[in-house]
Amino acid sequence: MQRNSNAVVWALFIGLGFFWGSSYFWIKVGLETVPPLTLIAGRLVLASVFLWAVVLLTREPLPRSRRQYGHLLVMALVNIVVPFVLIAYGEKSIDSALASILNATVPLFVIILAPMFLPDEGITWPKIAGLAVGFAGVILLVAPDLVNVQDADLTGELLLIGSSLSYAVGNVYAKRNVRGLAPRIPALFQVFLAAIIVVPAALVLDRPFATVHPAPEALLAIAWLGIIGSGFAYICYFTILANWGATRTSLVAYLLPVVGILLGSAILKDPLTANRIAGTALVIAGIAIVNSGAAMARVVRRGTPAAAGGERTLGG
Secondary structure: OOOOOHHHHHHHHHHHHHHHHHHHHHHHHHHOOOOHHHHHHHHHHHHHHHHHHHHHHHOOOOOOOHHHHHHHHHHHHHHHHHHHHHHHHHOOOOOHHHHHHHHOOHHHHHHHHHHHHOOOOOOEHHHHHHHHHHHHHHHHHHHHHHOOOOOHHHHHHHHHHHHHHHHHHHHHHHHHHOOOOOOHHHHHHHHHHHHHHHHHHHHHHOOHHHHOOOOHHHHHHHHHHHHHHHHHHHHHHHHHHHHHOHHHHHHHHHHHHHHHHHHHHHOOOOOOOHHHHHHHHHHHHHHHHHHHHHHHHHHHHHHOHHHOOOOOEOOO
């Protein structure tokens, strides 16, 4: 697989942070006049058209193995259908800024899941410390609603946390099973297969052609989410994944709350509370601690020959 220059990958990384971070803003805009399933279906149809055009223009070879298509179907479910539905329904009761913050917890779930399925992803002390700090941030974010479990905001928050868990499953699954494909191919097929699942559901449950009357800004939201937030963003994601690997790519989670909070506060007037500031800081700090382990190991190796084994896993 062709490797990209580091400068190009960094540009894609920063762009991906903006594309995904702004998606929560556009989802909130779209939901004002479009029901969740219809919003998702429109997004996936546009993304599929965009990605098919890219793949056909670049003459990318398609997968030939049934097994590969099976893995791509699983990716469509856990990386798109489930999290998209949870996010859309969650954002009906919480604002876009909080949604972006809660979805920044994906790497923390990856830390828990990866050692179970990826032998080279062991549990380490930095990971445990990062988990503790990160989940403290999540608790701080949802604490105001824990006093009433019937509160709609808490329901929305739990849906967003569930979407983060689904994304984490997709991340680990992709690293284990979706290999040897050019970045545009998994980007296309997970979106296209997800569209095949969601579009019929939207047609039956929402009856969009009879009951939905989208505002102009909702149509703009669907166009942005489809072409930029799904089509181009997934090409960026799989390109970065091929060059940097899963752990480093997950650092894009740093950027999502920043973009989400800025757009939500500036345009939608989402509240910027002390809980959100502190909770976001703890989530980002937790992810930073987790990813500091390898860097710390390199420093130790340079200073101490006996530390050549690098970052130690528990019991190692």
